[in-house]
Amino acid sequence: MTATQDTITALLSGPDQSGLVAKVSGWIFDRDGNIIHADQHRDMEAEVFFQRIEWTPAPDGLDPVSEIAAFRDYAASLNMNVECKLSSERSKVAVFVSKYDHCFHELFLGQRSGELNCEIVCVISNHEDLAEVTKSYGVPFVHVPVSKANKPQAEQKQLELLREYDVDLLVMARYMQILSDEFLCGFGKPVINIHHSFLPAFAGGRPYHQAHNRGVKLIGATAHYATPVLDDGPIIQQDVDRVSHRHTVKDLVVRGRMLERHVLAQAVRWHLENRVLVYGRKTVVFD
Amino acid sequence: MTATQDTITALLSGPDQSGLVAKVSGWIFDRDGNIIHADQHRDMEAEVFFQRIEWTPAPDGLDPVSEIAAFRDYAASLNMNVECKLSSERSKVAVFVSKYDHCFHELFLGQRSGELNCEIVCVISNHEDLAEVTKSYGVPFVHVPVSKANKPQAEQKQLELLREYDVDLLVMARYMQILSDEFLCGFGKPVINIHHSFLPAFAGGRPYHQAHNRGVKLIGATAHYATPVLDDGPIIQQDVDRVSHRHTVKDLVVRGRMLERHVLAQAVRWHLENRVLVYGRKTVVFD
Amino acid sequence: MTATQDTITALLSGPDQSGLVAKVSGWIFDRDGNIIHADQHRDMEAEVFFQRIEWTPAPDGLDPVSEIAAFRDYAASLNMNVECKLSSERSKVAVFVSKYDHCFHELFLGQRSGELNCEIVCVISNHEDLAEVTKSYGVPFVHVPVSKANKPQAEQKQLELLREYDVDLLVMARYMQILSDEFLCGFGKPVINIHHSFLPAFAGGRPYHQAHNRGVKLIGATAHYATPVLDDGPIIQQDVDRVSHRHTVKDLVVRGRMLERHVLAQAVRWHLENRVLVYGRKTVVFD
Amino acid sequence: MTATQDTITALLSGPDQSGLVAKVSGWIFDRDGNIIHADQHRDMEAEVFFQRIEWTPAPDGLDPVSEIAAFRDYAASLNMNVECKLSSERSKVAVFVSKYDHCFHELFLGQRSGELNCEIVCVISNHEDLAEVTKSYGVPFVHVPVSKANKPQAEQKQLELLREYDVDLLVMARYMQILSDEFLCGFGKPVINIHHSFLPAFAGGRPYHQAHNRGVKLIGATAHYATPVLDDGPIIQQDVDRVSHRHTVKDLVVRGRMLERHVLAQAVRWHLENRVLVYGRKTVVFD
Numbered sequence A, B, C, D: 001m002t003a004t005q006d007t008i009t010a011l012l013s014g015p016d017q018s019g020l021v022a023k024v025s026g027w028i029f030d031r032d033g034n035i036i037h038a039d040q041h042r043d044m045e046a047e048v049f050f051q052r053i054e055w056t057p058a059p060d061g062l063d064p065v066s067e068i069a070a071f072r073d074y075a076a077s078l079n080m081n082v083e084c085k086l087s088s089e090r091s092k093v094a095v096f097v098s099k100y101d102h103c104f105h106e107l108f109l110g111q112r113s114g115e116l117n118c119e120i121v122c123v124i125s126n127h128e129d130l131a132e133v134t135k136s137y138g139v140p141f142v143h144v145p146v147s148k149a150n151k152p153q154a155e156q157k158q159l160e161l162l163r164e165y166d167v168d169l170l171v172m173a174r175y176m177q178i179l180s181d182e183f184l185c186g187f188g189k190p191v192i193n194i195h196h197s198f199l200p201a202f203a204g205g206r207p208y209h210q211a212h213n214r215g216v217k218l219i220g221a222t223a224h225y226a227t228p229v230l231d232d233g234p235i236i237q238q239d240v241d242r243v244s245h246r247h248t249v250k251d252l253v254v255r256g257r258m259l260e261r262h263v264l265a266q267a268v269r270w271h272l273e274n275r276v277l278v279y280g281r282k283t284v285v286f287d
Helices: A020-030 A064-077 A102-113 A131-136 A151-164 A181-187 A207-214 A249-272 B020-030 B064-077 B102-113 B131-136 B151-164 B181-187 B207-214 B249-272 C020-030 C064-077 C102-113 C131-136 C151-164 C181-187 C207-214 C249-272 D020-030 D064-077 D102-113 D131-136 D151-164 D181-187 D207-214 D249-272
Strands: A008-015 A034-043 A048-056 A081-086 A091-097 A118-125 A141-143 A169-172 A191-195 A218-225 A235-242 A276-279 A282-285 B008-015 B034-043 B048-056 B081-086 B091-097 B118-125 B141-143 B169-172 B191-195 B218-225 B235-242 B276-279 B282-285 C008-015 C034-043 C048-056 C081-086 C091-097 C118-125 C141-143 C169-172 C191-195 C218-225 C235-242 C276-279 C282-285 D008-015 D034-043 D048-056 D081-086 D091-097 D118-125 D141-143 D169-172 D191-195 D218-225 D235-242 D276-279 D282-285
Touching: A008 A064, A008 A276, A020 A034, A020 A048, A020 B020, A020 B034, A034 B020, A034 B034, A048 A276, A064 A081, A091 A102, A091 A151, A102 A118, A102 A249, A102 C102, A118 A151, A131 A141, A151 A181, A169 A249, A191 A249, A207 A249, A218 A249, A218 D235, A235 A249, A235 A282, A235 D218, A249 A276, A249 C249, B008 B064, B008 B276, B020 B034, B020 B048, B048 B276, B064 B081, B091 B102, B091 B151, B102 B118, B102 B249, B102 D102, B118 B151, B131 B141, B151 B181, B169 B249, B191 B249, B207 B249, B218 B249, B218 C235, B235 B249, B235 B282, B235 C218, B249 B276, B249 D249, C008 C064, C008 C276, C020 C034, C020 C048, C020 D020, C020 D034, C034 D020, C034 D034, C048 C276, C064 C081, C091 C102, C091 C151, C102 C118, C102 C249, C118 C151, C131 C141, C151 C181, C169 C249, C191 C249, C207 C249, C218 C249, C235 C249, C235 C282, C249 C276, D008 D064, D008 D276, D020 D034, D020 D048, D048 D276, D064 D081, D091 D102, D091 D151, D102 D118, D102 D249, D118 D151, D131 D141, D151 D181, D169 D249, D191 D249, D207 D249, D218 D249, D235 D249, D235 D282, D249 D276
Parallel strands: A091 A118, A091 A169, A118 A141, A169 A191, B091 B118, B091 B169, B118 B141, B169 B191, C091 C118, C091 C169, C118 C141, C169 C191, D091 D118, D091 D169, D118 D141, D169 D191
Antiparallel strands: A008 A048, A008 A081, A034 A048, A191 A218, A218 A235, A276 A282, B008 B048, B008 B081, B034 B048, B191 B218, B218 B235, B276 B282, C008 C048, C008 C081, C034 C048, C191 C218, C218 C235, C276 C282, D008 D048, D008 D081, D034 D048, D191 D218, D218 D235, D276 D282
């Protein structure tokens, strides 16, 4: 009974072709599904088609999991990639942190208030500072120290933990270590990072110092998928806040916290709602 | 040859029913049309369906005007209201002004740069101040003085002019007179007004004075369709700008000009691109 | 030694008169104080002068408390009101809450991260929902149920608690009760409230419902000092976020939480940093 | 009589020292001047002091020009640099343009509406497109073609024109040529440029193409003083606007026009109001 109230969200992408909107909506309609939302985009230059479509399958039809399987087959027959998600499905999220706790708390508060439809299954840190507060949220905390010498072993340990907790999404909540290519490939699932600048400006270390030195009038934050190239992954969300000559580097750090929290939480929310399609070095966000 | 590159944009609305997305896109696909954009919205409470769909009709099919007629018939068979527009069609716009010229210039510059796909066919004013500059834009200017005593006659004169110039859209670019119900009914076409506050705050006269007295920290501007109730029509676009105790009423007036220009131009652009559906006291804007 | 690193912040206001800037800075200079910041404002119409001035008193001069007393006397001789605060002084804050916890957590996180230079001395609620989490922050929680029948007694109890905890500032973090005139007078200290609309639009109950009905394109939040007239007190800070026809009332509620948190925390921070002067129904915020 | 209503605005900067606020305000007070605004800033690291102070000199004192000379002497005695301006003084502005006219019109409209307190004395362009419309504004237009071969001669010609028109400020309103070091040194007065990105991101050519390729979620514009290093001068003002995957490069170009106009006009206004102090590679803007 509750299962039949579930909606299915599909993210489709692939080579543009005539009649895709009609075909996909026709398939759902023919099976007595009810389309709730449908949004599509065409990249005219690259001739790629993108669609996010959300529907309630027929109450007396297949169970949702089988319906998803059938839709996947249909999408394949159209030569389209597809990611499907049931509304009742809660992704399992791991959080990587160091010492800064503002993004960390934002994720927990968002999860508890229902804005982030997920389960936070573990927190992994290279420091012990946030052990207590993580436990007060009722979530396991694992301390994995990272040094130049032990980095490969530490990443191996992290990968094992991510597998053990069956993690769907890794969020770097101001985690102050760079993840290696081996780690990213080994994990093989999405990783969202928050960088405290308006990328591509001020990539790399100490972006608030860089911003202060350059005398910019706005500071920014960027949430992006992590890729092997530092601060270069597909951007999901960005925002800025106005600053002036009066702000010291320390002021920028404090002022930037709200931005970082807001931008990271928004990006994670969109990801969890199956709204983000990666596409080369860019994203399509159906918000 | 050029006609076949035209796209058709349709704005549909009506009682929600199963399969609308599939049916409409199927109709276009069956006639070898190519959907460029499609966006839809459902008001779950009111059970109303809204759609904006843009497509290129088949090059070897009907001419676009006949295709639009066929689509209208199809929409009627689905019990949907529809507004169609060809991309090559340029709406005829009349501008009502008084003495302030910032919104007036914005419209002309937007029209000339191609952002506003329209033809400005006449400027009508209750003052003579902008006669010269209107003529320098190559557009006829008509002075229709308005007083308490002559208002009905003045509005009659205005209506005649709007009919004579075959106007599709009237834009009140800080026109400092209230249009009567008779005028609005008599014209029978859309009227866009810019109000210099964040409605519903500070409706009526002297909104910057009201804002200054209340000590708000943001000032706003609102573009809306004019209805018989002053400053109460469906809102198309709003924006705000930050102010502080340092700003005098005069500062708010100056600072607000950029807001008013931006918000009005945006609303007119959306209207001209057939993106706005009025719906009760609200709008659906497919941007 | 540490005391000499303290700075004094003074907020002055009073009838405008010639030479005030020179006199006040001269007084500090003559006593070997070092002015760090000075900001002033003149209301030309009302002929009122406002100043915020921050300085380090001479290391070998009076202790800061005596220096403040001396400055108060000097300000009185100029016929100016003055509020002084030492940078080492941490205000005692009480938080009133009901069931919503987003503003509540924001205040605690802000306090812990150092953005809000205060001590949260107690949380008082008409519900028991937040008892546990308050205690996990190490702060006393007092449940004071409020009904139509017991309101005077409940407010009496609240006033006793505020006195007992020697509270300097009361923050209503989405507290869903109206405070009576008697309560506000009895407390006699500042009360900051967060209202979930862009005041003066949508004062009173259910502002997100009102906003949804009106079809506005931006939602807002307003932090203001509470006065006997509901949602009418001097505004400290406001902000807005963009919404569209796609947002249901529930979406507005979720989207508004970030706004409410941000706006309330900012207002409380400015108040704690002695940056806000109330002035009739308005504020001067030296940010 | 009118001269006595003039105010003097001084921008001071120099090595920080004790008592500067008191000394400067004391000097003005002793001569019966009336301080209207005073704003100061200290760079704690560099130990530099900055002040903008605006006052009405005593009606029965020296004429304003002599008063300014006296103030200059006083500032020199304090070892401070100073720029003074009378409120009745209108700077002479030259505008460099190519073919894009949105920033060009913005400057003229701002000048005519009084937001930009200046006189536009000439328009110089490497193309002839804007000759007619410049003349319709009643301002001389000079066509100075620029090619790789003739650039030194063209710049020589431009410098002569700037001298002939006694220009105080040069504004590059989307002028599509790089000014040489020789030109900038030869002119020796401030040059404001608008760059159509959020610098330091996307410096150099075709920034909207760069932004589109990178998939940023915000586009920006930056007004800065031109220096020999391209797009590297001290930033006066920046702003951004939200974009999405739906925007083509052409959409970014259109959307960016409003940003460019707004940001450039704001920067020019601040400069004309003597609000901007250059300081290394940065600016202090007393807004």
